[in-house]
Amino acid sequence: MTDLRVVGGDLLPPESDRRHLLSIADLTGDDVERLLSTAHSFALSQERDTKKLPTLRGRLILNVFYESSTRTSSSFELAAKRLSADTMTLKSTGSSVDKGESLKDTALTLSAYDPDVIVLRHPQAGAAQFVSQVTEARVVNAGDGKHQHPTQALLDLFTIKEAFGRLDGLHVAIVGDVVHSRVARSLVQALRLVGAEAILVGPPALLPTGLAPATHDISAIADADVVYVLRMQKERMLPGANFVPSLREYTERWGITPARVREGQRVMHPGPMNRGVEIDARVADSDASLVVEQVRAGLVVRMAVLYDLLTSGPVAVETTMEVA
Amino acid sequence: MILAGPTGADSLVIRAARVLDPGEGLDATLDVRIDEGVITRIGNDLDAGDLRMVDAGGMLLAPAFIDPHVHLRTPGREVDETIESGTAAAAAGGYCAILAVPNTEPVVDDPNLLRGLRARAVEEARVPVGFLAALTKDQDGEELTEMGALADAGAAGFTDDGRPVASAGVMRRALQYNAITGLTIAVHCEEQSLTRGGHAHAGAVATELGIGGWPSLGESLMVARDIDLAGDTGQAVHLMHLSARESVEHLRRAHVAGVRASAEATPHHLCLTDEAIRTLDTDFKMNPPLRTESDRTALIDAVRDGTIAAIATDHAPHSPEAKNAPFESAPFGVIGLETAFSSLYTELVESGLLSLETLLVRMSAGPAAIFGLERPRIAVGERANVTLIDTAGSWRVKPETLRSRSLNSWLLGRRLRGRICLTVAAGAVAHDGIAQSSLVSA
Numbered sequence: 080m081t082d083l084r085v086v087g088g089d090l091l092p093p094e095s096d097r098r099h100l101l102s103i104a105d106l107t108g109d110d111v112e113r114l115l116s117t118a119h120s121f122a123l124s125q126e127r128d129t130k131k132l133p134t135l136r137g138r139l140i141l142n143v144f145y146e147s148s149t150r151t152s153s154s155f156e157l158a159a160k161r162l163s164a165d166t167m168t169l170k171s172t173g174s175s176v177d178k179g180e181s182l183k184d185t186a187l188t189l190s191a192y193d194p195d196v197i198v199l200r201h202p203q204a205g206a207a208q209f210v211s212q213v214t215e216a217r218v219v220n221a222g223d224g225k226h227q228h229p230t231q232a233l234l235d236l237f238t239i240k241e242a243f244g245r246l247d248g249l250h251v252a253i254v255g256d257v258v259h260s261r262v263a264r265s266l267v268q269a270l271r272l273v274g275a276e277a278i279l280v281g282p283p284a285l286l287p288t289g290l291a292p293a294t295h296d297i298s299a300i301a302d303a304d305v306v307y308v309l310r311m312q313k314e315r316m317l318p319g320a321n322f323v324p325s326l327r328e329y330t331e332r333w334g335i336t337p338a339r340v341r342e343g344q345r346v347m348h349p350g351p352m353n354r355g356v357e358i359d360a361r362v363a364d365s366d367a368s369l370v371v372e373q374v375r376a377g378l379v380v381r382m383a384v385l386y387d388l389l390t391s392g393p394v395a396v397e398t399t400m401e402v403a
Numbered sequence: 404m405i406l407a408g409p410t411g412a413d414s415l416v417i418r419a420a421r422v423l424d425p426g427e428g429l430d431a432t433l434d435v436r437i438d439e440g441v442i443t444r445i446g447n448d449l450d451a452g453d454l455r456m457v458d459a460g461g462m463l464l465a466p467a468f469i470d471p472h473v474h475l476r477t478p479g480r481e482v483d484e485t486i487e488s489g490t491a492a493a494a495a496g497g498y499c500a501i502l503a504v505p506n507t508e509p510v511v512d513d514p515n516l517l518r519g520l521r522a523r524a525v526e527e528a529r530v531p532v533g534f535l536a537a538l539t540k541d542q543d544g545e546e547l548t549e550m551g552a553l554a555d556a557g558a559a560g561f562t563d564d565g566r567p568v569a570s571a572g573v574m575r576r577a578l579q580y581n582a583i584t585g586l587t588i589a590v591h592c593e594e595q596s597l598t599r600g601g602h603a604h605a606g607a608v609a610t611e612l613g614i615g616g617w618p619s620l621g622e623s624l625m626v627a628r629d630i631d632l633a634g635d636t637g638q639a640v641h642l643m644h645l646s647a648r649e650s651v652e653h654l655r656r657a658h659v660a661g662v663r664a665s666a667e668a669t670p671h672h673l674c675l676t677d678e679a680i681r682t683l684d685t686d687f688k689m690n691p692p693l694r695t696e697s698d699r700t701a702l703i704d705a706v707r708d709g710t711i712a713a714i715a716t717d718h719a720p721h722s723p724e725a726k727n728a729p730f731e732s733a734p735f736g737v738i739g740l741e742t743a744f745s746s747l748y749t750e751l752v753e754s755g756l757l758s759l760e761t762l763l764v765r766m767s768a769g770p771a772a773i774f775g776l777e778r779p780r781i782a783v784g785e786r787a788n789v790t791l792i793d794t795a796g797s798w799r800v801k802p803e804t805l806r807s808r809s810l811n812s813w814l815l816g817r818r819l820r821g822r823i824c825l826t827v828a829a830g831a832v833a834h835d836g837i838a839q840s841s842l843v844s845a
Contacts, residue, residue, distance in 0.1 A: 181724075181728065182728065182729060183727055201729065203729035203730065203732055204612055204613050204614050204729065204730055204731055205612075205729045205730040205731070208683055209683075209728070209729050213727075223729075224613055224614075224729075224731060225613030225615075226612055226613035226614070227613070261613055264611070264613050287610040288607075289606075289610050289611075290610055290611065
């Protein structure tokens with residue numbers, strides 16, 4: 080019933096040549112392949128002494144973070160700098176966001192600088208889509224509530240592909256607080272796009288139904304090529320929710336310890352890790368761990384995303400200077 | 404008198420309408436003459452004399468509608484809706500009376516506040532308004548309002564709509580005490596320990612979108628509780644805006660057991676499922692949330708067979724400033740007065756899911772019976788409460804033509820069949836779209 084819907088008067092009409100990265104669900108297998116291949120090229124460029132590329136000189140990329148973030152915000156900032164774009168990172172602390180300015184007004188204010196890309200992290204699902212509708216910038220979703228975190232899923236695919244040489248046919252066990260995880264939602268969709276399989280493992284109340292096969296039995300991780308460990312997101316749990324009785328019981332039953340990791344398995348974690356809770360420090364620091372590779376992949380995948388949004392297709396037409 | 408508002412003395416003749424009043428067993432092409440607000444003649448080739456003559460040309464003339472569940476936002480949030488704008492919207496939707504719920508700022512829990520609102524309705528309203536009073540003081544679910552004094556001041560019934568009465572003990576006392584008023588208690592069924600943090604139906608779509616779930620059980624548990632309390636006290640309870648199949652099943656069992664329970668369903672729950680929220684458009688965010696096709700089917704079946712006897716809009720205006728936000732921070736609720744008939748006619752009647760007669764009954768006689776109001780009738784001697792509908796015509800829902808002060812309609816941009824051309828409420832022409840309709844057909 081929504082197909083004939085018109086957008087409200089203060090929303091911009093859809094523009095076919097203005098692309099965003101809002102959700103893995105918007106991508107095709109070809110899109111993923113192209114992005115991973117571009118990221119691979121950037122990875123090679125990062126092995127050179129001069130790591131900066133002139134590709135996005137003069138472009139403005141705004142990072143707007145309404146939630147705390149270390150690796151995502153820093154890697155977007157560095158990705159923009161390595162591509163020679165101007166970049167600025169705004170965090171909710173110390174900005175008008177703290178003064179109760181609405182997301183719309185903040186987006187419109189930032190639009191006045193004519194950013195080419197707005198990278199947004201926000202605690203609510205759909206925030207990035209919302210900003211894409213009220214500004215003229217291309218928008219990259221850097222995490223919206225429990226909904227999506229597409230660049231995380233892409234960097235995870237990149238990491239797995241570098242480690243295994245392929246993606247098709249691999250098995251990934253996603254372990255922990257899946258219900259509250261945008262990382263898991265994005266990753267499940269991304270794995271499906273490339274022909275890999277996901278299984279969800281964790282406490283019953285933290286496993287959504289219908290997303291992917293799910294079990295509370297931790298022994299199910301034995302069949303996986305990759306054990307993908309999620310952070311136990313305490314801050315997402317409402318008071319009195321009782322998803323698990325205690326962290327101690329969680330660790331006992333679902334914590335990834337050396338005894339639970341089999342030979343040849345690789346272990347991943349989107350960070351930040353709670354060592355000793357969902358992942359044992361000995362696993363995190365072992366050769367099985369791909370955690371550091373994930374962070375490296377984050378840089379080149381985000382470079383690839385920014386490059387892709389700003390240089391592919393008809394977007395280039397917009398850069399034509401008008402002569403007065 | 405439960406309703407407060409204008410009483411009109413308009414005179415006109417509606418010629419050659421398909422006069423359809425299922426309650427009167429009436430379905431024929433006839434003329435209807437209204438003199439000084441009262442239906443004086445029904446027949447063929449009536450003489451219009453000096454009176455205004457409306458040539459209906461086969462359009463549908465039906466008893467006007469009654470909406471038992473409207474948020475008029477007055478007092479406190481007049482920026483979103485007023486008595487004047489809300490009743491203008493109602494008239495444009497074919498309604499001759501509406502009931503306003505009391506979750507305003509302040510809450511209508513005081514007899515003097517209620518008297519003031521009724522006095523304002525006499526001045527401002529386009530159609531008569533009944534004001535429901537709060538069941539508990541400040542709707543806090545703890546202390547009963549002075550239900551006797553509120554009834555004396557003209558309350559149309561009692562509800563804490565917007566929130567549930569969390570305590571079973573308080574609900575039981577309210578039902579028991581309500582024996583003194585004979586008015587209807589309407590309940591918003593929500594077990595909040597199950598719905599906290601929920602913004603959409605707890606199902607596949609919310610799971611995929613990562614939006615907090617509001618499960619069917621959050622409603623049906625409370626429906627079961629309130630049905631059992633009604634049975635225990637021997638009192639009647641009206642279940643507002645049912646959304647879940649399980650709730651309908653509880654209600655069916657209650658009716659078999661002879662419990663005095665009635666219910667309403669909204670156009671949005673009857674027309675939409677949670678698939679609609681994939682767009683994250685906040686005009687699909689309502690409480691209770693849109694659910695699955697199975698739930699929608701159960702609601703339609705219940706409306707068809709009378710288990711759910713009333714259609715209610717739960718017209719809930721919110722300003723664009725409030726709704727223009729990410730999904731989870733936007734408030735619940737959509738407007739519906741101006742589109743209720745057309746949306747249901749388009750989605751349910753034209754698709755063969757519901758007969759036109761049943762729809763008319765559920766929008767008029769059904770809610771009237773639940774709240775003890777007189778049923779609008781097309782009969783000689785009755786005060787005129789009729790609506791003239793061009794069922795062949797269509798119209799597009801546009802922000803600039805809505806009468807409501809708010810624009811949070813899930814139908815913006817949609818073209819609907821069934822256009823309300825004229826509404827006569829309590830003998831007064833409250834909505835006159837005849838001119839526009841001739842332009843449309845030209």
